Amino acid sequence: MTRGWNSPRAWRSIAIGVAVLALVLALFRQPLADWLWPETRIQKLLDDGRSALREGRLSATDGRGARELFEAAAALDPDRSDIRNALAQTAQAALEQARRQLAAGDREAATRSLALARQLQAPSADIDPLAAKLQQAVRGPDGIDQLLQQAEAAQAQGRLDDAADAALPLYQRVLALQPDKMQALEGRDEVLSDLLTQATRAADRGELAAAAALLQRVERYDAGHANLPAVKAVMNAALEQRLRQGERDLARGRLQRAADAFEQVLAAGEDPAARQGLQRIAHAQVQEALRLTADFQFEPAERALQHARELAPDSAEVGAAEQVLQRTRQARQAMEAPGTGAERERRLKVLLKQLDEAEARQEWLLPPGSSAYDRFKAAQALAPQDARVKRAAARILPAARSCLDDNLRGNRLRAARTCLDAWQALAPTDPALAPARRRLAQRWLAVGSERLGGGDTAFAQQALAQARQIDPATPEIASFNERVRNALR
Structure with missing residues (x-):
């Protein structure tokens, strides 16, 4: 057997080494050259x-x-x-x-x-x-003196900063050439003071977006202007007043007026309280859509959901309600579909059997299309007065309630939410739903509070969002929200 340098293994190793060296030189030729x-x-x-x-x-x-x-x-x-x-x-x-x-x-x-x-x-x-x-x-005809004359003329005409030949941009051009030009400094200060006065008046009139835009323009030219803090205080007071008005309108059920108030605040800048207000209005719209869906009033239900979607486009609650609407519409269409009595009976038996199977698997609302709720609604659409369908309804509703209670006892809050959704879909006008929603929201807050105490702010934020979606009127939400905000600072 050939050993040492004459062995095939040695030559393979040499060939591999040469190939690797060539690759290194190809990749790092310039850095090596710079170093060497x-x-x-x-x-x-x-x-x-x-x-x-x-x-x-x-x-x-x-x-x-x-x-x-x-x-x-x-x-x-x-x-x-x-x-x-x-x-x-x-x-x-x-x-x-x-x-x-x-x-x-x-x-x-x-x-x-x-x-x-x-x-x-x-x-x-x-x-x-x-x-x-x-x-x-x-300093020639088109120089500093001419620029100053143009700036002062624009200022006198009230053209402060809306174009390149307005007062502020002209003063800025002078200051770019001579930063210590007192005439330009004083002129710019006067224009900025005028803009701040306009911002104050806009805030007093409730024109919050316009006031915010004026403040941003002033800050762009001089973030240290002496009058800026006072005008910002006026702006903040106007925003707070509009928020309170939105809360009052929401509490009184004036949803459109409340939405207008919150949107005006958000037009001036991102605000968590206003964003949460819109989410609560979206929740109320979803509840109204579900009530209308249960009465087969699909067009007004769609309008309510459209409003909710505009206010909270990323809401999971809106998506779930849309599924309920789609299922109920399909069930209604199935009810109106032609068919013989024998065919109807055959289809009804199949649906009731599938309902029993889904119930045994505890699949109340999910997966869409094959849950107990889906089968029940389809059977109800085929034969709403059939005794077997009524018995199924009487059986499913208590099961959904028990499902909620069981999961609450085990702190399985997401599963409990699924059970609550099933209950709401089966009986959207059930007076027992409101206290059930409150219990689940409070449990989310309790678990979130415990996790927040351990430093888990991410879960605390999720718990807060869940509580708001389930029952935005829960009294404990406000204090927990403040705790979360403090923890995030």
Whole structure:
């Protein structure tokens, strides 16, 4: 047998090693070259920088400008004279560019080029004369004095910041050229004060979105304006008042007015209390839709669900109610479908048998299409007065109630919610539903409180959301919500 270097295994190992080495060299050729031969990297940066200089790309945010490339080379070797010379050439090119731009009347571009020359430490003897010419040009007919006149005229006309030739943008242009220009500073302050006055009046009129927009505009120009805190306090008071009005309308059943109030608050900015208010209104709309569905009033039920969906598009409760509506509509259609008495009887027996099987599996509401509730509604649609159907209803409803109680005792709250939904679907007007909803909501809050005490804020938020969906009027929700908010701060 061949051993050592002459063995096939050894040659396979050598071949694999060579292949791996080739792959490493292919992948990391440039980094290795930079590490082993930094001179190569410096020369590449210098060559690229000179190309950028010839093309007039003196500086670029992507790092491919002459300045950035030469500075990268200097970082590798700060003592090389050719790198220092390259940076000095870039400074001279910036000065020459500023002269051309000034001659062409492009003062803003000339200002930027002159700033680049300063940063690259061009000689003051070259910079100062050009800077003086630039200042002289700025003070010309279209310069600072003209801009100030235009700004003051716009301010007098009430055109404060709605266009490029309005007062605030013009004052800002002056301050960009001369940051300490007192006339522009005072004019800008007056305009901002006028905008804040408008914001105060809008808040007093209840126009919260307009007031918020005005505040944002002022903050964009001067976040430290002296009058800003006072106007923000007025805005916050107006928001709080609108929230309270929405709560009062909701408590009195004036759902549309309550929704309008909460939406006005949200138009001014995201607000958890207003968002929760809309969710509670959506819950009330869902309850109304379920009541209408049970009476086969499908069109008004669909309208109620549409309102709920607009207010809470991600609500699982809305989705469940839509399934109930769809099932009930299908059952109604089946009831109206033609068929002989014998065919009806055959179909009814099949449905009752499937109902018994689903009941034995405890599948009250899920899975959709084959649950006990689905089979019952289909059978009820076929023969609403049939004694067997009535017996099934009498049997299913107590079972759903027992299902809720059993799961509550075991703290299986999601399963309990399924049982509650089944109960509600079977008897949406049952007066015992309201206290059952309250019990389940309170249990969610109790478990959430226990988990919150252990630091589980994520579960506490889920528990709060579940309680709000099930019974938003539960008294304990407000205090638990405050605890959750404090824990999240």
